[in-house]
Amino acid sequence: MNTGAAQQIKAEYDRALRLAQAGHLTDAAALLDGLALRAPAAAEVPYKRAQIAAQLGDIDTWCSAIDKAQALRPSEPAILAEAVKAHRTAGHDTRVLALMDAHIALDRTAIAPQADKALYLQQIGQFDASEKLFRRLLKKHPTESELYRMFAATIRFRPNDPLIAAMRRLAKHPQLSPQGKMHINYALAKAMEDTKQTDKVFPHLRRANSAQAAIWPDDRDSRDMEWHAVVKAQSGLAPLADSTGTSPGLLFVTGLPRSGTTLVEQIIASHSQVHAGGEMATALRNAYACFGSGANMTALSSRPAKDLQAFVTQLDQRNRIHRDPSKPWLTDKSIMVFLIYGLLHATLSNARFIVVHRDPRDIAVSIYKNYFNGGTHRYANDLATIADTIKTFRQIITHWRDTLPDRFSEVRYEDLVSDPSTGSRQLIAAAGLDWEDQCLNFHENRGTVKTLSLHQVRQPIYKSSAAAWRRYESELQPFLDAWGDTPWD
Numbered sequence: 001m002n003t004g005a006a007q008q009i010k011a012e013y014d015r016a017l018r019l020a021q022a023g024h025l026t027d028a029a030a031l032l033d034g035l036a037l038r039a040p041a042a043a044e045v046p047y048k049r050a051q052i053a054a055q056l057g058d059i060d061t062w063c064s065a066i067d068k069a070q071a072l073r074p075s076e077p078a079i080l081a082e083a084v085k086a087h088r089t090a091g092h093d094t095r096v097l098a099l100m101d102a103h104i105a106l107d108r109t110a111i112a113p114q115a116d117k118a119l120y121l122q123q124i125g126q127f128d129a130s131e132k133l134f135r136r137l138l139k140k141h142p143t144e145s146e147l148y149r150m151f152a153a154t155i156r157f158r159p160n161d162p163l164i165a166a167m168r169r170l171a172k173h174p175q176l177s178p179q180g181k182m183h184i185n186y187a188l189a190k191a192m193e194d195t196k197q198t199d200k201v202f203p204h205l206r207r208a209n210s211a212q213a214a215i216w217p218d219d220r221d222s223r224d225m226e227w228h229a230v231v232k233a234q235s236g237l238a239p240l241a242d243s244t245g246t247s248p249g250l251l252f253v254t255g256l257p258r259s260g261t262t263l264v265e266q267i268i269a270s271h272s273q274v275h276a277g278g279e280m281a282t283a284l285r286n287a288y289a290c291f292g293s294g295a296n297m298t299a300l301s302s303r304p305a306k307d308l309q310a311f312v313t314q315l316d317q318r319n320r321i322h323r324d325p326s327k328p329w330l331t332d333k334s335i336m337v338f339l340i341y342g343l344l345h346a347t348l349s350n351a352r353f354i355v356v357h358r359d360p361r362d363i364a365v366s367i368y369k370n371y372f373n374g375g376t377h378r379y380a381n382d383l384a385t386i387a388d389t390i391k392t393f394r395q396i397i398t399h400w401r402d403t404l405p406d407r408f409s410e411v412r413y414e415d416l417v418s419d420p421s422t423g424s425r426q427l428i429a430a431a432g433l434d435w436e437d438q439c440l441n442f443h444e445n446r447g448t449v450k451t452l453s454l455h456q457v458r459q460p461i462y463k464s465s466a467a468a469w470r471r472y473e474s475e476l477q478p479f480l481d482a483w484g485d486t487p488w489d
Contacts, residue, residue: 057320234342245350255356258366260413275324361469387482
């Protein structure tokens, strides 16, 4: 290729980047498609084309374009990472594992790529393979406390497991970092619970949560201000005229962490017309981008209809990457989306809203026992603050119950697990769907599950999780004191 041609190709590639940055994705994609024919050895072209395809929700092109880039540069970490992301989204498990192996082969001493593979094996239900890889990693890296915490999340320890002794030794290490103390004590709490050493669970949890609170301190006043300001901004919002909603239609499944939303989503998503989106987090992010973040959200009733319609259009675009074109419904179990139910109800005429309730004591224990990504649920490190947060959640849900005229349903986790047949039928009806018997066999679904509940949702519904808080009633006293005389139901 002569110098002039190379310069022209670079100029057109730069123009494609500018078009993409300006939001003209279709024009950028067309320009890159032409460049791919003229510069077939330039890996940058299919790499960028793949990223644009992802933004457009074109999963097939995302995968095919990134595969071309990876064939040209098989050892480029950024390309491998994008390829993993694309094929994970497409559900191509075999291809994802091969790409992960290619990433691991770049540096076999690196821990993160192997841990990522072990986690992915968990998510696709290959628990034995995941455990084998985790144990091999821990044998090589016995001081990596986060590995223990990641591993503990989805196995059941036996009393004679040598890893328990290894974790105890590591927990006493004088140079263990605050993050290390957090991870290893979460893991030890899980091990103590699995081996029925109940009296030793909460001592480890207190150490873990104390360490996490020091790393990511909570600001309860700011959180309360944000939540109430967002709800207030939706006051008086009238339904958007002539709105057809999104395609696919959205089924919002909301509840606090550890309340049973994953179970509910998996039951609904086992229906032939529904695809599970998981915690997409697109709706609240889009609302904040369009109307202001948190306490800065403007009064939506004063916004012109074109702004509300733009919100719908942008949400539809953001969801493209999560949808299955063959299915007319998409679930969204993003936790914080309950804050904008008023906006979603007013703008998405085909959306439905399902709220999951669970005994607050069981929610509190489960939240306190589990690690959440740093800074995402800062209230989770203190039992009294958990009580206040659950109360605020229930107040907001009461507001929506009194405000939204239709398409709003509530389900109790305890009712669902005590009578799965009746509860599942009620869920499917709440989603506006006809009953299908396969919805009782949700645990046979082989899809990827990205949640703390990934092991449980591959099992039939079980009742043992109801009233589990009674095993820790004395340790739960700070929560009970903060709850006070508030009714449990």
